Amino acid sequence: MKYNFIVNPHSRSGKGGMIWEILEPELKKRQTDYEGFLTEHPGHAITLAQQITGDGQEHVIVILGGDGTVNEVVNGIEDVEKITLGYIPTGSSNDLARGLGLPKEPLDALDVVLNSGQIQKMDIGLLTRGGKERRFAVSAGIGFDAAVCHQAAISSLKVLLNRLKLGKLTYVAIALGRLFCDNPVRAQITLDDKEAKTFERVYFAAAMNNSYEGGGFHFCPNARNDDGLLDVIVISKLPKLAVLLLLPTAYKGWHTHFPGIFVFQCRKATIETEEALAVHTDGEPIFLRKKIIAGLLGKQIRVITV
Numbered sequence: 001m002k003y004n005f006i007v008n009p010h011s012r013s014g015k016g017g018m019i020w021e022i023l024e025p026e027l028k029k030r031q032t033d034y035e036g037f038l039t040e041h042p043g044h045a046i047t048l049a050q051q052i053t054g055d056g057q058e059h060v061i062v063i064l065g066g067d068g069t070v071n072e073v074v075n076g077i078e079d080v081e082k083i084t085l086g087y088i089p090t091g092s093s094n095d096l097a098r099g100l101g102l103p104k105e106p107l108d109a110l111d112v113v114l115n116s117g118q119i120q121k122m123d124i125g126l127l128t129r130g131g132k133e134r135r136f137a138v139s140a141g142i143g144f145d146a147a148v149c150h151q152a153a154i155s156s157l158k159v160l161l162n163r164l165k166l167g168k169l170t171y172v173a174i175a176l177g178r179l180f181c182d183n184p185v186r187a188q189i190t191l192d193d194k195e196a197k198t199f200e201r202v203y204f205a206a207a208m209n210n211s212y213e214g215g216g217f218h219f220c221p222n223a224r225n226d227d228g229l230l231d232v233i234v235i236s237k238l239p240k241l242a243v244l245l246l247l248p249t250a251y252k253g254w255h256t257h258f259p260g261i262f263v264f265q266c267r268k269a270t271i272e273t274e275e276a277l278a279v280h281t282d283g284e285p286i287f288l289r290k291k292i293i294a295g296l297l298g299k300q301i302r303v304i305t306v
């Protein structure tokens with residue numbers, strides 16, 4: 001079996017490249033049949049995945065990168081049902097790995113890829129906005145959480161905190177700043193094409209395939225990425241101070257017990273906001289939108305797990 005490694009050397013502000021330099025000799029030592037493809041620019045992992053999977057045959061792709069790299073690979077794969085994914089998390093937040101229970105240490109994660117033999121099937125989310133589609137593995141969101149991703153993508157703070165091995169805190173630090181700048185808006189949310197519900201003063205709404213997002217926030221603790229459903233979280237009508245106090249409880253998933261936090265399960269969520277807001281898929285920013293539709297691709301990908 002040949003392992004196609006798609007490596008984002010830029011992940012975690014350059015740490016991904018250093019990790020690959022440790023893992024590649026290990027692959028040679030173990031006489032693994034592999035090929036390494038290094039991303040050279042944003043979006044390159046999409047092209048690489050297209051090239052590897054374009055023949056319509058079965059392939060194993062091992063991703064070395066963060067959730068953003070996973071997002072690109074998943075978007076480049078021709079037929080997800082033909083692909084087995086391995087994952088070595090080297091991003092700043094690594095929410096997919098957290099949700100799948102994969103080891104954080106790169107050598108341990110490589111060991112799982114090469115030796116575990118355990119396969120889990122994983123749903124793939126599909127975000128539609130303005131007639132365009134984008135797949136997601138972790139989550140897609142609109143509002144505050146997406147605005148945090150937008151800012152993190154261009155933040156020098158992320159580089160600094162990654163150097164201090166505190167990359168996860170990037171999102172927390174930026175979130176605190178944004179909370180006091182951004183104003184909540186009215187939103188209409190329609191689940192599975194049923195009656196629309198109106199929510200006042202919405203900070204964000206996210207459709208989650210994975211239970212974690214944003215660097216360890218357990219926003220939808222009951223989300224399972226193999227149940228054919230999305231879990232939708234909406235934060236509405238709370239004073240900013242309450243949001244600030246509730247955010248830390250979300251690390252443990254305790255926030256769902258408080259008023260103003262709504263969690264639903266569905267196959268399709270249409271979210272319309274009164275103003276155009278930031279949108280993300282797997283933490284990767286997309287232009288501002290007033291309407292997004294989150295659903296599922298309807299096909300599952302195989303993932304090597306512990």
Ligand SMILES: Nc1ncnc2c1ncn2[C@@H]1O[C@H](COP(=O)(O)OP(=O)(O)OP(=O)(O)O)[C@@H](O)[C@H]1O
Nearest residue numbers: 011012039040041042066067068069091092093094
């Ligand atoms: N060679 C490259 N140079 C610059 N950017 C790149 C390169 N290769 C990939 N990218 C971009 O790097 C971005 C971030 O990657 P990724 O999400 O994997 O890591 P991260 O941001 O450190 O982690 P996380 O998403 O978990 O916070 C992606 O948007 C991807 O397009």
